[in-house]
Amino acid sequence: MNEKLLLEDGTELEQVFCRPDTLTDVPYHYCPGCGHSVVHNVLMEVVDELDIQDKTIGVAPVGCSVFAYHYMNIDMQEAAHGRASAVATGIKRVLPDKLVFSYQGDGDLAAIGTAETIHTVNRGENILIVFINNGIYGMTGGQMAPTTLPGMVTSTSPYGRDVHMAGYPLKITDLIAQLPGAYYVTRQSVHNPNAVRKLKKAVTKAFEYQMQNKGTCFIEVVSNCPSGWKMTPVETIKYLEEVMFPYYPLGDLKVPKE
Ligand SMILES: Cc1ncc(C[n+]2csc(CCOP(=O)(O)OP(=O)(O)O)c2C)c(N)n1
Ligand code: SF4
Numbered sequence: 001m002n003e004k005l006l007l008e009d010g011t012e013l014e015q016v017f018c019r020p021d022t023l024t025d026v027p028y029h030y031c032p033g034c035g036h037s038v039v040h041n042v043l044m045e046v047v048d049e050l051d052i053q054d055k056t057i058g059v060a061p062v063g064c065s066v067f068a069y070h071y072m073n074i075d076m077q078e079a080a081h082g083r084a085s086a087v088a089t090g091i092k093r094v095l096p097d098k099l100v101f102s103y104q105g106d107g108d109l110a111a112i113g114t115a116e117t118i119h120t121v122n123r124g125e126n127i128l129i130v131f132i133n134n135g136i137y138g139m140t141g142g143q144m145a146p147t148t149l150p151g152m153v154t155s156t157s158p159y160g161r162d163v164h165m166a167g168y169p170l171k172i173t174d175l176i177a178q179l180p181g182a183y184y185v186t187r188q189s190v191h192n193p194n195a196v197r198k199l200k201k202a203v204t205k206a207f208e209y210q211m212q213n214k215g216t217c218f219i220e221v222v223s224n225c226p227s228g229w230k231m232t233p234v235e236t237i238k239y240l241e242e243v244m245f246p247y248y249p250l251g252d253l254k255v256p257k258e
Contacts, residue, residue, distance in 0.1 A: 020048035026070045033233020035223030036065050038190040039132060039199070043101075044072055046203045056099045056207075057091055059084045063105035064138040082113025085120035088127045099210055101128035106147040107137040110172040114146075117172065124181025124215040128206045131173065131218065134225040135244065142228030146170035149247055154228070169247060173220040177253035183215035185254035189222045189245070191237050214256065222248045 005013040022044035028037045047056050053074055060068040062081035069076035075098075079087040084102035092100040109117050109131050117129070136154055137143040143156040147169050151160035161169075177185040184206060188199040199221060206217035222244050224236035231239060 020044045022047045022053050022073050024071055024073045028071060029067060030064065031225075031227045033224065033226045033236065034064070034138075035134065035190045035221065036132060038196060039103075039130065039221050039223070040065075040068065040071050042190070042196060042200050043103075043130065043203060044074075046200060046207060047074060050204065050207055052099055052207065055097065056101070057088075057095070059088045059091065059100070059102040061102070061104040061108040062139075063108050065103055065105065065132065066139070068103055082108050082111070083116055084108065085113065085125070085127070085129055086116040088129075089120055089123070089125045092125060092127050096126075099128075099207055101130055101206075103130045104132065105138065106131070106133045106135065107140075107143075107145045110146045110170050114170075114172070118175070118179070121176050121216045121218060122179045122181050124183070126210055126213050126215060128203075128210055128217045128219065130203075131220045132223050133173075133220055133248065134223045134228070135169075136225050136228040138225045138228045142225070142230075146172075149243060152243075153230075171248065173218065173248075173253060176218050181216050182218055182254055184209055184217040184252075184256060186218075186252045187220040187222060187248060187250050189240065189250055191224070191240050195250075209256070220248070222250065 003015050005015050030037045047053055057075045058072055060078050061084045084104050088100050088102040133147050135147045137145050141155050144154040148161045149169055150163050153160050176182050186202050188202050189195045202219050209217050226233050226236050
């Protein structure tokens with residue numbers, strides 16, 4: 001980055017963006033407009049900029065991002081559904097000098113993995129947990145997740161989520177922020193360039209805190225699932241702004257005191 005590009009006519013251009021070395025050349029399998037790919041880019045740009053490619057270990061979930069290890073050019077470990085934060089705990093304890101993160105969807109982290117998530121944060125494990133909340137089980141056909149909004153239509157709630165039958169959406173990030181082991185908890189998104197920049201800052205901070213052994217950093221990204229929501233990518237952005245963000249407000253939930 002910040003290299004000069006010389007055009008054929010002699011014009012010099014400053015290069016302000018390039019594909020980070022930390023992303024492989026493998027094309028993403030994600031649906032068009034899906035937030036997963038943008039979050040992958042952000043994570044790897046930060047790893048690139050902090051020059052930590054050789055010491056970062058990611059833990060991939062089960063869900064649409066199950067193949068994250070194909071794209072992130074770092075050491076990666078696959079975890080069973082919901083167990084990514086427990087696997088990340090093991091890796092970090094054995095290799096404390098490495099920077100470890102788990103990457104998990106809402107079905108993975110807030111349904112089957114609820115216990116692992118809460119206990120990992122409660123122990124204050126010195127890892128980063130990246131939580132992609134698209135309000136649905138994307139990979140398996142768009143079923144209702146704990147995070148599905150009231151009235152939201154999914155393949156298992158065709159008349160909309162009925163809270164009297166299925167309960168209320170689980171704001172697991174709000175719970176996490178109450179735990180003493182949580183050092184930095186924030187809710188971000190990738191629905192526009194400004195949001196992407198904010199997410200990048202949050203990821204950078206989280207890795208820096210991990211270098212200082214501060215405890216668990218938890219970043220929720222309120223994301224979209226055009227296929228599961230049965231919307232165009234543009235329609236999902238409107239839905240995020242008008243429906244998802246009022247329920248899952250963006251911003252920091254817990255910031256370090258200093
Ligand atoms: C133990 C176990 N239970 C259930 C499944 C089936 N399964 C695979 S992915 C998934 C849900 C994924 O949804 P989410 O974590 O929200 O990620 P997304 O696909 O939306 O990114 C489920 C239920 C599984 N693979 N293993
Ligand atoms: S099903 Fe949804 S979460 Fe999965 S890749 Fe497609 S848009 Fe993304």
